[in-house]
Amino acid sequence: MLLVLSGSPFVAPDIGAQGITVTVNGVQAADRSFSRHFRCERIEVVVSLPEGEAGRPLEIVIGISHPGQPLRHGMGDDERNLGLLLAGLTVKAAPPCSGASSSPYRGLPAYQFWRRSISGVEHHRIDPVTHTRFKIGRNARVGTAGSCFAQHISRRIMASGFNYFVTEAGDDIDEAQRGKRNYGTFSARYGNVYTTVQLLQLFEEAFGQRVPRDRAWPRPDGRFIDPFRQQIEPDGFADEAAVIADRDRHLAAVRRLFEETDIFVFTLGLTEAWRSREDGSVFSAAPGVVGGTFDESRHAFVNFDLAETYGALKTFLEKFHALNPVARVLLTVSPVPLIATYEPRSVLVSTTYSKAVLRVAAEMALKQFDWVDYFPSYEIITGSFSGGLYYEPDRREVNALGVSHAMRCFMQNYIDGRDPKAADVAPEAVRKASAAGIVCDEEIMGSARA
Structure with missing residues (x-):
């Protein structure tokens, strides 16, 4: 009929x-x-x-x-x-x-x-989120980690009056110093966690499952840095003992985060990294850029493939779920291109490879764990429908318009009790989100060549 x-x-x-x-x-x-x-x-x-x-x-x-x-x-x-x-x-x-038989696509x-959902819809009204596995209630403790773009989610959660879970807030430090010293940028003071391998090693170190050989590196000015969060303390630490003591406090905050968070949001950012040849530890930046000394016999560049990227993500998810079985995980992929590549090829080609690996890894986690969900911020910002309008003139930084679009979709679909009409307004009517103050450890790679 x-x-x-x-x-x-x-x-x-x-x-x-x-x-x-x-x-x-x-x-x-x-x-x-x-x-x-x-x-x-x-x-x-x-x-x-x-x-x-x-x-x-x-x-x-x-x-x-x-x-x-x-x-x-x-x-x-x-x-x-x-x-x-x-x-x-x-x-x-x-x-x-x-x-x-009739076409299987009929009636979908x-x-x-x-044509029905993309080209036939005004670009700022496109919302690719179709089904969500969970909602975020006002009292749910939401923790975040990952690349620079993850900070936009934490800012919007805080601005909306929801419970952004911070276990390392620097309450004993003067308020003017907290931002400068990266307290509250993420749920704990780990700086950018760009790769899944970094995320896994952070979890394992926090719970005593690994002890890295590198503990503190000297800077050219005589101060010291933490090899795994090299820019977390702008003025550096006085000595190695100060680095170790601060990291012990940091790891205690990380333990509390993973034990008590209800929703953990992780933004996958990179596949390229530098690691120790001695114990495999991945550093937050190459030795010698911020501090320490590069030694080819001790340090190596690595560009993680899909098996390595998903292997680390899968192991982290399994360990996290065993520790905190009621928590949910929301994965995103950063839409920000690489600022530099160590591969002997165009940074554009390296960016495409990296994002492809990260996106597939997130999809594999989505299919394997029913308590993991994926939010398509990457697709919203990079989609052809926007015609590149969501990037700054450098074609790399995401502008306020793009951030607003992604965050409207996030709030509309994941926030419990959200007024549906609040997210469906024209972008001009939304308060523009500023990129000012976003902490991006990767930026140091762009200035290193200058």
């Missing part, structure tokens, strides 16, 4: 897309999305009913996802909640199939088609 509807959907300015479902005799037959207001649309629905229902009257139900009042939006004086002006409805016998939701 073929059901043909013709009508004009009501699409209010703050909706972006009107959703219409068609159910026949209790069975959903179609799910469509329309972005153009009052444009006459034709909806064809193939309905397959059980043989036992032959001759039974048809009960056709049309559901409207976002009914709206024209009066409320300055579109007339009509106070009714409108969704679809139905001009006609026809029931026909379905055409013969000539031995072939709009978000599975490019």
Whole structure:
């Protein structure tokens, strides 16, 4: 049976897309999305009913996802909640199939088609989040770690009055010094954790499962740094003992974070790193850039492949879940390109490789663990639909417009009790998120060549 509807959907300015479902005799037959207001649309629905229902009257139900009042939006004086002006409805016998089954794509939701959900929607209203495995309640303790882009999520959570979980806040330090010394930038004072291997070794060190050989490196000015968070203390430490004492305090904060957090957000950022040939420890930057001395016999460059990247991520997730089985993990991939590559090739090629590995690793985790979810900030910022509008003139830094779009989608889909209309406003109406103050350890690689 073929059901043909013709009508004009009501699409209010703050909706972006009107959703219409068609159910026949209790069975959903179609799910469509329309972005153009009052444009006459034709909806064809193939309905397959059980043989036992032959001759039974048809009960056709049309559901409207976002009914709206024209009066409320300055579109007339009509106070009714409108969704679809139905001009006609026809029931026909379905055409013969000539031995072939109907297309498996028929009747799929709009978000599975490019024209319906991407090219047919205004770019700032595109939301690629379709199903979420969990919501974030106002009292849920949310911890974050990862690349520079992860800080945008923590800032939006804090600004919205939710419980951003910080276990290393520097409460005993003058408030003016906390920001400078990187307290509160992430949930604990670990700086950027760019690779999954860094994340795993941090967890293992915090719980006494590994002890790195490198403990403190000297700087050219005589001060000392932590090899695994080299820029966390801008003025450096007085001596090796001070580095070790501060790291012990830091690891205690990391333990508390993993033990008590309800939601852990990790942004995968890089595959390139520098590590020790002696024990495999991955450093936050190459030896000799901020402090220490590069020694080819002791230090090596590595560009992690998919097996290494996912292997470390999988091991971390398993250990974290065993420690804190009620916690949930939200993975994202940073949309920020590499600032430099050590591979003898274009940084553009290295960026593509790195992001591909990280994105696939996140997908593998999503498929293996039902308590892990993926938020597509990478797709929102880098998608072709934006035409590059979400980057600064350097084509690398994400601008305020892109951050706002990604964070609107995040808040809309993951924050429990969120007003749906609050996230569906034009970007010009959203307070622009500033990139100022974002801590990015990778930046040191760009200045190292100068």
